[in-house]
Amino acid sequence: MFESVEEVQHRFRAARYIASRRISTVVFLAARMGRPVLIEGPAGVGKTELAKTLSDVTSRGLIRLQCYEGLDEGKALYEWKYAKQLLYTQLLRERIGELIADAPSLPEAVSRIAGQDDAFFSYRFLSPRPLLQAIRADDPVVLLVDEIDKAEPEFEAFLLEVLSDFQVSIPELGTVKAKHVPLVVLTSNNARELSDGLKRRCLHLFIDFPNPTDELEIIRLKVPEIPEKLAHAVVAAVQKIRGLELRKPPSVSESIDWARSLVILNARELDPTLVESTLTMLVKYEKDIERVKGALDKVLAETK
Amino acid sequence: MEERILEFIGDLRRAELRISTSEALDALSASAEVGLTDRETFKSTLAATLVKESRDLETFDRIFNLYFLDLEALGEGLKKALGPEDPKVQDQLDQVLDQENMDLDELTELLMRGQGSEMEMAIRGGAQGAGLERLMYFLQVGYFSRRISDQFDWSAIERDIEKIMQALEAKGLDPGQLARIRNYLELRLEAFRRMIRQHVQRELERRAYRAGEQLTREVLSDKPLFALTPDEVAQMKSVVAKLARRIKDALALRQRQEQKGRIDSRKTIRKSLQYGGIPMEVYLKRRHREKPRLITVCDVSDSVRNASRFMLQLVWSLQECFSRVRSYVFVSEIAEVTQGFNNFPVERAIEWALKGAPVDYHCRSDFGYAFSRFANTELDSLDKKTTILMLGDARNNYNDPQAWALRLIRERVKGIIWLNPEGQWGWGIGDSVMPLYAPACDIVRECRTIGQLGEVVDNLVHSWWRRGR
Known part of the structure; x- marks a missing residue:
């Protein structure tokens, strides 16, 4: 993606972002090592902008996950479209009735319905949220996890799991592995301490006010x-x-x-x-x- | 180079940066990616992989500069030490070396042509066998410099120089030129010796830095509070600030972890209506927990002023952990100083509380009078959610202890914790009335050092959280 630190600097400049030596080095390393970058610093020094520019420069799509208190897996990873599933079962009630009409026993009926699991637990009924989108994307993307410090520590732990092997297991569907490892940028305003595990996993970049x-x-x-x-x-x-x-x-x-x-x-x-x-x-x-x-x-x- | 990086990591760890093995591995592979050509890039690489707290960056910078010397700058320095370079002489030397094809010692070769950086590397090589890890005092610099120079074969160098001089003489140079060349070579030799000494001095600085840093921190946490010098008080402030931050972080984590509780049946049933009465999603009740209210009452007479200072700093830095904090100071008259903390930053408020509050700072402490006044005026504002954190040595100057007042106060509050900055062996001896007050308190602790203070406050914050479910 980048051949050298200087190249990062030049291309960011061309995209109208002044990247200091330090910033370019970290971006270069992140691209090379496939590591997430955790950016800390006061508000308004261009943390989010860095991720956007990165997506520009590498012409990768940007997927953004804005964190807030109460953010959970359902909103970050994926959610089953319950209502749609329910609606479909209602509409298909007769078909289901036919299916089990001649079943000799209750266990037999149950196992026949179980045989149709795939129809209801498929990507059709799954709404992917930013993390799953980033993992399932056909083209490589930049994933921006904005203001991670606003989310709860449990979410952080969960994120860590996703970020360490870039795969997600959906119990009904199996494990989804990333086709391409996304470039991940996390930003934090330091509202609270992040867990050591996450920090260990990430390259750390502190952006201060510029000179x-x-x-x-x-x-x-x-x-x-x-x-x-x-x-x-x-x-x-x-x-x-x-x-x-x-x-x-x-x-x-x-x-x-x-x-x-x-x-x-x-x-x-x-x-x-x-x-x-x-x-x-x-x-x-x-x-x-x-x-x-x-x-x-x-x-x-x-x-x- | 890998070894150098690992050693550097060791130094960082000794300066109390937390660096895991995986981070160390990252640093190694990352520095392999960027190479060593650009110092700034190399530094950023190590910082990005090793330093995960922005507050540690300063320490990192300092240690990095001591450890990975700016070789270019060093080379410049060396050039200056050698005086103006003599290109003509260097030319002649180079010529003679090329023509004669002499078999020279490696080090001579280095001296003839080498740059400052290469010389420095040679010295490092030599230093490896010299046992520098035992270097601790300034007086050892000479000894270790000698030990390093003993690693080099000086006689071989001198022989080589003679050889070169002879070769030059044979070429028919006049004595003036010869003297100039000899002078030049000797200057280089001298500079090399000086570099060895400088290397040892820098090493000493590095060691002294990390040893000193650690020492002050450890000693300060265990030093009796009344024995602190003004300088140490200033340093201690940052120790207390760190302590506060640690307690707060641990608490934030725990708070979140404990938030989920039993099933919230109302909400679960309501939500289940959407799915035809099937409880597809289960909602949990959030535990409602009350933060403790805190009142601090500090003796601010001379003998315990330091302890009061740090306790106030700690408590007010942890303000978010309590629903309300009020503070009182007394010597014999007692006064509320909360308003100071609401108006000023913590530091200034403490100075004010210790010096400018409306109490007479120069009389003798009288706990009994202070407590009876407190009981008279403030009793109505106390409630069962409040914990009182008392700090004083209970040396009452033979005044009436009026322990009834403290018992009265105790009946109105959740608990009283008494911190005594005097060692336990002194309680009850002389004018100490600690044994009289102790029965009215829930917890009585000795609090002579900052370490003990931290423990007490940490316990207070956590156990109160747990109990308050």
């Missing part, structure tokens, strides 16, 4: 119409604001939004009034906004 050079490049790439001087000013200001001990420091996606809105407002440089009026794009909590406003001189000191 100024990378961030500048990201902004240039995502907001190409931005004037050079403004881009520098935006990056300098955002980096300063992150140092202010806010409840939620602005992430990359927020600084992109901010840059975009500044461009729409036709700004050439940052001045205090402009920053104050657009600050909500960048900082989302009332208390944080107050803080930034209080430190505005410091924030804008080096942006001129």
Whole structure:
């Protein structure tokens, strides 16, 4: 898939994603070793985006499993379409009646019905959920398990089982083995500790806020119409604001939004009034906004 | 190289990173995939396979930099140590070596042509037999440097140098040039000796780092709290934070595991209607469990202030594990400090509670008075869901112990746990009134070290969870 770490870097760049050396190395290893990648980091630094770009770059389909509290196997793996099965048995009542009409005994009738198991427990009545989809896919895919920390630990254990041999056993149908090993990306916001087993199984990648050079490049790439001087000013200001001990420091996606809105407002440089009026794009909590406003001189000191 | 990686993993483990065998295998096969050409890539590879907690990354970085030296940077350093390179001399040397086809010692060869990195590798080779694992103190550096240099055949090198000089002389170089070449060679030799010494020093640094790190952690957890220096108090904060995190994680797991209980018949029957009264899906009742309420009451007189500090930090870091936490401090007057914790971050709130709360910090502790005041004013706000965590040495300065107040309080709450930062041997001796208070408490524990404190709080959190079903 990739020949070298450099190739990863170039192709991600071409897909408009600035991947640091570290990120490209991990992606390269994941592709080579067929290992899942567990990405941790603050919200909005491009964790999910990485998976999307990966699917772009490798031209594989993306299957996404969004985790939440209460997510279980039924919603992640597969579910029998009970209602449909029930409906079919109702409709076919007569046929079933015929089938067992001349059965001499009850056990005989039961075993005749049992002989028809296949009709009702087949893929026709199975609705595959993201995990099974990823495993049964005819073409190789990228599987994104988003915000795994939101799901319960039991689900994690179950996921681990799926990820370790990429096969699923459905009692009625037998074992389904993956035709292609999917590229798996898991993301976590660190709401809780993940289990050791899962961590052991995965390559670990921690994405932090980018350094100024990378961030500048990201902004240039995502907001190409931005004037050079403004881009520098935006990056300098955002980096300063992150140092202010806010409840939620602005992430990359927020600084992109901010840059975009500044461009729409036709700004050439940052001045205090402009920053104050657009600050909500960048900082989302009332208390944080107050803080930034209080430190505005410091924030804008080096942006001129 | 594999051995180097395994040794490095050993170092990480000693620095208390948890690395399993399968992860070590991953690291080996992954580094085989990317190769060693790019240091940054190699580092990312090891980090991705070995470090699974972002908080361990810092430790990883430090150990990595000590272990896998930046050979290029080292080569640069060496060049500087040698002074400006003398390309002319090097040319002449190369020529003579090519023409004469001399049989030289490997090491001489290295000295003649080698780069810093190759020299470093040679030193590592030499160091293997030198028993560096016994290196622990700065004073040993000289000894081990000598041991490593003994591995090299210096006389052979000197013989080789003489041979080269003779060959050059035979070629008819003038004495000035010869002196310059000799000087150049000797400088290289000297630099090599220096590199050996530097290697040993770095090794020492690596060892000292991991030994030191471990030592402080172990010693701190077992050190009596009253004996901590200000520096140690600062370090201890991070130890307590780690402890809190561990307790919390374990709890989160257990909480989830215990959530499923008996069949919820109402919900199951309702759902079964969809399937004509057949209970196709079974629903379980979620256990409703109440989190304990906690009141901490801390003696903040000088003698036990440290213990109070850490207990407050631990309890407030575990806030989520309790439905409500309230805190009181006293010396003889007692005051509630909960509002501080609601308004400030934990650190600042503790400083405030220990220094700025409305109690007189300089009088002598009087437990009896504090308890009677507490019983008078707060008794109505207590209930059977509340547990009181008391921290104090029960040294009452011969005041009236007023144990009745504590008994009164006990009747209103679920339990009282008393942590005493003084050793058990001292209870009841002198002005200690611990034996008078003990009957009113459910649990009385000695709590002299952070380890003991952690145990008590851990037990509290877990057993209360289990009992509260």
